[in-house]
Amino acid sequence: MKFIRQTLESFRFAWQSLRSNILRTTLSLLGVTVGIFAIIAVFTLVDSLERNIKDSLSFIGDKVLYVQKWPWTFDNDFQWWKYFQRPEPTYTEYKFLTERLENAQAVVAMDFKGRVTIKNGNNSMAALIQGTTLDYNRISDVPIEAGRYFTQQEIDVARNVTIIGSDVAENIFPAQDPIGKRFKINGLNFIVIGVQKKKGESILNVGGNPDIKCLIPYGAFAKMFHSITPSIDIVVKGYDSDEGLLELESEVRGLMRTRRGQRPLQEDNFAINRPEAAAQAISGIFSVLTVAGWVIGGFSILIGGFGIANIMFVSVKERTNIIGIQKSLGAKNYVILFQFLFEAILLSLVGGLAGILLVYLLTFIQLGTLELQLTAGNIILGLGVSSVIGVLSGIIPAFSASRLDPVIAIRAK
Template identity: 70%
Template sequence: MKFIRQILESFRFAWQALRSNLLRTTLSLLGVTIGIFAIIAVFTMVDSLERNVKESLNFLGDRVVYVQKWPFEFGSEYRWWKYFQWPEPTYNDYRALAERLENAEAICAMGGRGNVIVKNGNNSLPVRISGVTMDYNQISEVPIGEGRYFAPQEQESARNVVIIGSEVAETLFPNQYAVGKIMKINGLNFQVIAVQEKKGSGVLEIGGNPDRRCLIPYGTFAKLFQSIRPSVTIAVKGYPEDEGLQNLEGEIRGLMRARRSLKPTQDDNFAINRPEAIAKAIGGVFAVLTIAGWVIGSFSILVGGFGIANIMFVSVKERINIIGIQKSLGAKNYFILFQFLFESVMLSLVGGLVGVFLVYLLSFIPLGNLDVVLTAGNIALGLGTSSLIGVLAGILPAISAARLDPVIAIRSK
């Protein structure tokens, strides 16, 4: 109990010292404040970007591979001249895979066309039209707010039915229940069978703003927009027990090579893409930004740490007589050491708190589609870093104060 009381007394002395030199305290914590602000601001922006990007990629699905013409490759040597000669995947490829794949939980064909004007009376809106087959809702999220998903008969007979996004419903059917209403796409009447829940646009907006998209049966889409030999994107979802989707990918590769009569010595002329490739490439960018945040913030923190250490040495020199009196009255070395160590840590911690608070204020600034959120992890990182800087900056001055000879210290005045 005596030890705890002395620790608390050391804390009280440190607090009084900071309060008695408010201007010096304020100037000393600026360096740490700027450093913590730089680091936590970068981390918060990177985390927010990463979260928003992942949300933007959610529509690509989980455990899904895509059979396409152009591979997902990120680097300086994208061999576009080679991929340009590859044939487009077709609807017949999709049918062949759907009939023969044994390791697929779901498979669908997709096509898209952007900037298509949809109308209802005098109301119109440019949207993205996506033609999808029946299993699309098992591959990608289709959160139905009102109405229902496509029926098998509607897909098979290529009926003019449409699932619309929330913004499409609000624009074409203001203050109305849209399900069951008629709208026009390319001059043809389509019946609205469902309205999706409002999602909001993501940072990347891959595939377009989901609130401004319309889903129609793939057969209907092919009749409206595509030629006699339409190209498609084929999405295939694997089973959970297929670790790494190796079995699924191998089966797709074998079937596609057989369909295209490729010899064993010939390379694939199609791409089997994974959404993880996009996430991995973006993750590399985030890693660079994180390192940049540490580098930028470290310089400020280094300057702030030296500033705090300098102030602490000055504080020791100013209070050397008081230290001598305390030691002559029986104060232990750790009592003196904790006084200055607590003072240094509190000084740095206040700077860290101010830096974190500035980042919190930054999160209220509107940045378009980017939703900036200061997480508890980043708050803990900022406060932990500032506390560590306080310990490192104050340990030498505190040790020098604790080792003072009480007789010499008293005479110093």
């Protein structure tokens, strides 16, 4: 009980000291404020970017392989002339893989056509049209808000039905329930069977903005847009383990080479792309940003830490006489040590809180499709770093104060 009372008294002394020297307190915490702001701002930006990109990648699937003409490369050595000569994947190859793949959960054929005019009476807009096969909802996120998904029969007979995005519903059917209603895509009538939940445009915009998208059966898409050069993306869904996905990739590669009649020493004339590769490449950028945040913030915190240490030495010098009186009245060494250590930690925490507050205010700034969010983890990190800086900056001045001889301290002027 006595220990708790003395500890609280030490905390009260520290608070009174900081209040009595407002200007000095403010100047000394600026370094910590700038440092914590730099670190937490970078962490908040990186976390927000990563979350946004993961949301984008959810629309191209998880544990999936894309069989395409062009590879997803992330270096400067992009030999486009070699890839340009490759044949496009075809619907026949999709059927071939569907019939023979043993390690796949789902195989999907799909293609896109952007800025296609859709109309309903006087209402019109430019939409993204995506033709796909039945298992598309197994490889990608299709959140249905109203209506339903495609049936096998609708896909097989290429019926003119569609699942529309939220912006399409709002612009083409204002103040109406679009389910069961007709509108024109590229001059042909389509019936709305479903409406997707509003998602919003992502920072990567992978697969296009789902809010302006019309999903239709692949057969209906091919009749409208594949009269000249039919080509598709083939997407293969694997199982949850990385080992299973590697086996599936080998199986897809073998079947595609067999289908295209390639010799053993010939290079693949197709690409097998994985969304995880894109995520890993982007993670490298995040790592650089994180290190940069620690370096920039670290220098500021270092300066702030020296500032707090300097202020604490001055504070010990100013209160030497009071320390002597306290010790002569029976105050233990740890009481004096806690008194100055609490002051340093409190000073650093105030600076850290100010930096976190600035980051919180930063989250209100509109950055297009990027929504900044200050997470609890980053707040705890900021307060934790501030506390550590307070301890490191105040421990030596606090220890020196606790070791003062009471007789000599009382005589100090």
